[in-house]
Amino acid sequence: MSQNPVIFWFRQDLRLTDNPGLAAAIRHGAPVIPVYILDDEGEGDWPLGGASRWWLHHSLESLGQSIKKKGGGLVLRHGPSLDILRGIIHQSRATGVFWNRRYEPDIIKRDTRIKSQLQSDGLEVHSFNGALLFEPWEIENKSGSPFKVFTPFWRHCSSLTPDRYELHPAPPTDGDHWAPASLLSQLKGQSLQSLELLPDIRWDSGFPERWTPGESGAMDNLKQFVDGAFENYGAGRDFPAQRGTSRLSPHLHFGEISPRQIWNFLASRSPDSRWRQSQYVSEIGWREFANHLLYHFPTTPRKPLREEFEAFPWQDDEDQYKAWCGGRTGYPIVDAGMRELWTTGWMHNRVRMIVASFLVKHLLTSWNRGAAWFWDTLVDADLASNTLGWQWAAGCGADAAPYFRIFNPILQGEKFDPDGTYVRHWVPEIRPIPTKYIHKPWETPDSIQKHHGVIIGGDYPAPIVDHREGRQAALEAFETIKK
Numbered sequence: 001m002s003q004n005p006v007i008f009w010f011r012q013d014l015r016l017t018d019n020p021g022l023a024a025a026i027r028h029g030a031p032v033i034p035v036y037i038l039d040d041e042g043e044g045d046w047p048l049g050g051a052s053r054w055w056l057h058h059s060l061e062s063l064g065q066s067i068k069k070k071g072g073g074l075v076l077r078h079g080p081s082l083d084i085l086r087g088i089i090h091q092s093r094a095t096g097v098f099w100n101r102r103y104e105p106d107i108i109k110r111d112t113r114i115k116s117q118l119q120s121d122g123l124e125v126h127s128f129n130g131a132l133l134f135e136p137w138e139i140e141n142k143s144g145s146p147f148k149v150f151t152p153f154w155r156h157c158s159s160l161t162p163d164r165y166e167l168h169p170a171p172p173t174d175g176d177h178w179a180p181a182s183l184l185s186q187l188k189g190q191s192l193q194s195l196e197l198l199p200d201i202r203w204d205s206g207f208p209e210r211w212t213p214g215e216s217g218a219m220d221n222l223k224q225f226v227d228g229a230f231e232n233y234g235a236g237r238d239f240p241a242q243r244g245t246s247r248l249s250p251h252l253h254f255g256e257i258s259p260r261q262i263w264n265f266l267a268s269r270s271p272d273s274r275w276r277q278s279q280y281v282s283e284i285g286w287r288e289f290a291n292h293l294l295y296h297f298p299t300t301p302r303k304p305l306r307e308e309f310e311a312f313p314w315q316d317d318e319d320q321y322k323a324w325c326g327g328r329t330g331y332p333i334v335d336a337g338m339r340e341l342w343t344t345g346w347m348h349n350r351v352r353m354i355v356a357s358f359l360v361k362h363l364l365t366s367w368n369r370g371a372a373w374f375w376d377t378l379v380d381a382d383l384a385s386n387t388l389g390w391q392w393a394a395g396c397g398a399d400a401a402p403y404f405r406i407f408n409p410i411l412q413g414e415k416f417d418p419d420g421t422y423v424r425h426w427v428p429e430i431r432p433i434p435t436k437y438i439h440k441p442w443e444t445p446d447s448i449q450k451h452h453g454v455i456i457g458g459d460y461p462a463p464i465v466d467h468r469e470g471r472q473a474a475l476e477a478f479e480t481i482k483k
């Protein structure tokens, strides 16, 4: 090998197409060593949850195969990022490191340190935006401050978006842009299995039928969505029994697809520019907003943005929390959501809002505990979006639902799952209950319960908290912190 190589460090950008860091490394002209490092400690306060590890295993498998098909080989390593990078640099005599940026506060600190250490070792280091339409620091309101309300934030962003983005093509199949096999074998990457990302107890058996992690799975999902549910997204997105949303969240989180690719794809399929004002595009905007907030308010994964909530009198009852996690609260729409989450690693957005509201308001359990459970069980667990979602539900974040607006889980169920299809699927023990009672099965007359062989309080729990009492207690708790 005549020329010293450079390293492309894959992180949450597990794709070959529209990967600006990878494209720049290849443009640089030196052979590229593609590396992924599993760095548990480097993730700081938020090491990967169990469901995310499952996703990562399969995503890396897919990425490794794609790189192989293009004539390269992905080097996998496990350990502290800086040590691993320095080891590879030492062995390969690499002269530069390229990566795409991440925006979690602990990662920003770690990456800043790594960048300056590598630069002082004499390396060139380049980082890029591969995850967002806008860098969080590029967007500010008229007084030069970060936005705290979504609508003006997204209006401002929308005025800056182009009709189409210039995408970075995937590396061509022929060509000698990858480091040669002889060097890769010297570097002795680890096997995917040795990263031990898959769980010992196979609670993940429901995941494979729902998901195809990896770049082509992401693109297939996007195509299926745009050719199908997109048209009716505004109305269909709230009904959890329908496949009304794109289910791209884990693909976006792991960077198997970029928001710019979604943008261009929508543009390519639409005869006019109306799609730009669609509800779907504004959801992509919420993802941008979540990252904007996390960047500007880095303490929010632990602390409420609205400081008065630090004094909130949470009750944190352990048995109730366990009943919530396990989908045994006695409220079918809540239990269905929690079981969907456990079985598939994902939950419909409307149901996320319902279960989150129920935990923080009816059960007076702190939003951090809900966020932690989601963190471990969601395949799309994302520090920016999860923090935003939980602080929204608890009323303590930017642009949050007012605290006193308390979701009624019975009415929410009746409105968004009117014939009970969703709850019957996920809570099979109440399947025979007539639709009239499906969202409040405790009201089913005894004779009907007996007739259908479903006893509430036996086969399925009675509600762990009465809705009216829970609501009242939540309002009283809120009074104690109101200014």
Ligand SMILES: Cc1cc2nc3c(=O)[nH]c(=O)nc-3n(C[C@H](O)[C@H](O)[C@H](O)COP(=O)(O)OP(=O)(O)OC[C@H]3O[C@@H](n4cnc5c(N)ncnc54)[C@H](O)[C@@H]3O)c2cc1C
Binding pocket: 237, 245, 246, 247, 248, 249, 250, 252, 253, 283, 284, 285, 286, 287, 288, 290, 347, 348, 349, 352, 353, 356, 374, 378, 380, 381, 382, 383, 385, 386, 387, 388, 389, 390, 393
């Ligand atoms: C309590 C709570 C916790 C949440 N935790 C997460 C999380 O950890 N990771 C995560 O990706 N989303 C989270 N969300 C947001 C939202 O529920 C999911 O992004 C959405 O359900 C993913 O499904 P989808 O891909 O089919 O979404 P679609 O409706 O198809 O939306 C397209 C994309 O827009 C983005 N998006 C949509 N809604 C939101 C939102 N409210 N906030 C930020 N981005 C959004 C996602 O990237 C999504 O893939 C949370 C919401 C709540 C209420």
